[in-house]
Amino acid sequence: MSSNGTAESQEPLLLSFPDDAEPEDLELLLSRKRLRCRQLGAAAAAESKSLWLLSAPAIVIMVFNYMLSFVSQMFAGHLGEVELAGASIASVGIQGLAYGIMLGMASAVQTLCGQAYGQGKQSMMGVICQKSMIIMGLTALALSFVYFFSYHILKLIGQSTDVSIYGQVFTRGLIPQLFAFALYCPMQRFLQAQNIVNPVAYMSVATFLLHLLLTWLAVDKLGFGLFGAAVTLSLSWWVLVLLTGAYVLLSPRCAHSWTGFTFQAFNGLWSYFKLTVASAFMLCLEIWYNQGLVIVSGLLPNPDVALDSISVCMNYLNWDMQLMLGISAAASVRVGNELGACHPKTARFSVVVVTATSVVVSVTLAALVLILKRQLSLAFTSTEEVIAAVTSLTPLLSLSVLLNGVQPILSGVAIGCGWQALVAYVNLTTYYIIGLPIGLVLGFKEGLGVSGIWWGMIIGVALQTLTLIILTLRTNWDTEVEKAVERVKRSAQESLIEDAVI
Template identity: 40%
Template sequence: MEEVKKQMKLAGPLIVVSLLQYGFLMISVMFVGHLGELSLASASMATSFAGMTGFSVMLGMGSALETFCGQAYGAKQYNMVGVHMQRAMLVLALISLPISLIWAFTGQIFIICKQDREISKHAGVYARWMIPSILPYGLLQCLRRFLQAQNCVLPLMISTGIASLVHVLVCWTLVLKLDFGNKGAALSIAISYWFNVFILALYIKFSPTCSQTWTGFSIDGRKKLLSFLKLGIPSALMICLEYWAYEGLVLMSGLLPNPLLETSMMSISITITAMVFRILYGFGSAISTRVSNELGAGKPQSARLAVNVGMFLAVTQGLLLSLIGVAFRGKWGYLFTNEKQLIRYLASIMPILAASNFIDGIQGALSGTVRGCGWQNLGAYINLGSFYLVGLPSAILFTFVFKIGGKGLWIGILCGSSLQAFLLTVITMRTNWELQAAKARESVYMSGQNFQEEENLLFNKDEKIKGFSALSNSTEMEEITN
């Protein structure tokens, strides 16, 4: 019960933060919707493209800090928590440059892909005005993981809530009052993200909670950037491979006999799934924090307990969300449209969508375990095999060979996510937690080691005696002896 309380205290604010940050993009699109169908279509396309090529990359790379900062904080290497954040901020700032270049040519990319020229032109304008938002979004991911690793999530929720209110005000001002149109809606995203970054930076700078973990920028924050990339790249691939697979469903739905109906159904379904994913990601982040803290502290049994409790909570909330989805399956469509045929189609899809969300809840908790342990390389391979060797091929088979239609797309991706959850479950069940704790502590101390510490270790006899005495009753000492 103590572990349940710890995870719920983390998960609640993290879910709110995740939903609100996702809401920034949706609020801008909603304001653009008042400008006409062309503006809405182009803004939706640009937002989807930005998510695939930019925001998902930043979200994934930032999640590497759940391993680095979480384990360092658990090991009481408080200074390294801030150093890891500095490294991530520098890397993500550099990565924002090629992403900005891609966004600058969004319109031309859409035209090359044979999209409608007028919509592509407006989507390119919207994407270019979103370029200032990619850097603050990346910084926001770093600040979030920095505070999350310290179980300091209430300031995250408050600051994101304030920024959301500011975003609505900025959107209303730029879009409706100053007549900036879709340019104002895109620019408002950057303004709100920068505002959120500013609030969190002030909190970290002046709060006594962060006095040990943040001591200012240091030269160590510019070193060992490759060590961050070794974990950051597979972390990004874990998120992006799954995200891209779901976006592929929308593209395939346009190839069906009634593309308008099928694409509308898939777009609404993906929107619902994306909202549910934010809830699941909040739970996964809570599990990741608990596991990384306990492994860094050298407490393997506590880490195992955190995983077991997290799985229990994931199954519980997955069942609850699935039951709500099925119980109100005939009502969800009214949130997006008044077309009776589309609403009935969504109602028929909802049981499959509910099953998919339930499986996603399990794999979301297990993905949090992966990030807490630092298994992102393994997680990337699992996602690649599950979605691109099983999920998407199954979707093509059910949809275009067995002629099931849009349902076949969801059945296929459900096969992929089920395999993903199964593989992650098997790996977690077979984990040697004592070994994982030893590896985590070794990694933490190696990442924080510098030449002065090596010199002290070599020439300070008393410190060497204390160090080996501390190891005398541990499995590490046995390994050294062997």
């Protein structure tokens, strides 16, 4: 929809009818109400179209980038059970840690670039992107030591010696991927803030197809084993970096937002670093919460069945999460752009439309989970014990899918508004102070096993979602516009971008 579309109308949707009104007056009021309803419907349709034009490619990007690791784990499974276990636990416990940090830090680019683009200050965006690359590159350097010595970390969280050894082999091959994250994530958010998503989606699909071929050659044909699978995954991420970087440098669509490398990206790094830390803290707490469920389940009695069943369910929940993260990214861009453009009513209207859309999608998916509960387990296993365990967990999976219809979307709204620090505290309280202890008590002390741990997770997510709903409903969008203008202005002053290009 246009920035000054019908969503900015001052006329209320509901009209009051005075008791002493004449029939002609009532007819006029009804006519105005019908007109207002048509205007609102047209505005909702236009906003929904804008949302899907952004979210559909964003979903493709999230899904196909996620499938890069998924494919590597599939090929690792053909090498043997211990190789699969090592790759899986390394992906959850080590790679998931790094990806959560990088993805979270990159959300600061979404906030600042989205609001700068809305204000028409595109020359700032390249500087913001470069600030993120600098900080995330240093973060990748620090995390590379975690990757290199991951054996000790895996042993610390209760993994066997063999699994820890293979896990370390896998993570050492992923060290180059860390630095690819540090470059790709800011560039992808930089383009997304400008509504440039289709080219990035094509790159993700093409890279995935190339990754399939390269992994098959490295593992099955050349016999490079688990380390070869990991190095190939790193190589595929660097292909993404090169393709995306070439687009940023060469595309005329980025001519005004990327004006060259600049030393001014080093100015104001501390204030930008604080925003990236808050962003990383916010998103990591969400990602680690789900991954912790898998790790804790391995400590239950009969851990093989517990891990198998929870892994199957988490697999489906992760796919659902990629879908919702794509919609969330679109919500973040829409809200950030409209706040930067000083359109508070349109920003609020965007929140309503994206939330309603995601709820409809999630209700449909949750119903499918309940209907196809046995078929979902058959896709992964033929062991009746595991099938029964997965089937018993599908009501909880369905409930989690339903909550995913609101929670990630409002997190995207929070990123668009720049609320990362506030939401980080909300996540810490609802997830780790309330939800996780409840899950541990139900799972271990009360003997509910995986179901008990998952109930704790659901309670934490539900409380976090309720808190975000309250925060969103109480938001003064005019104040958020003022904050967006001030945030972009302060960032411009810190970077001194007028004389920045070299």
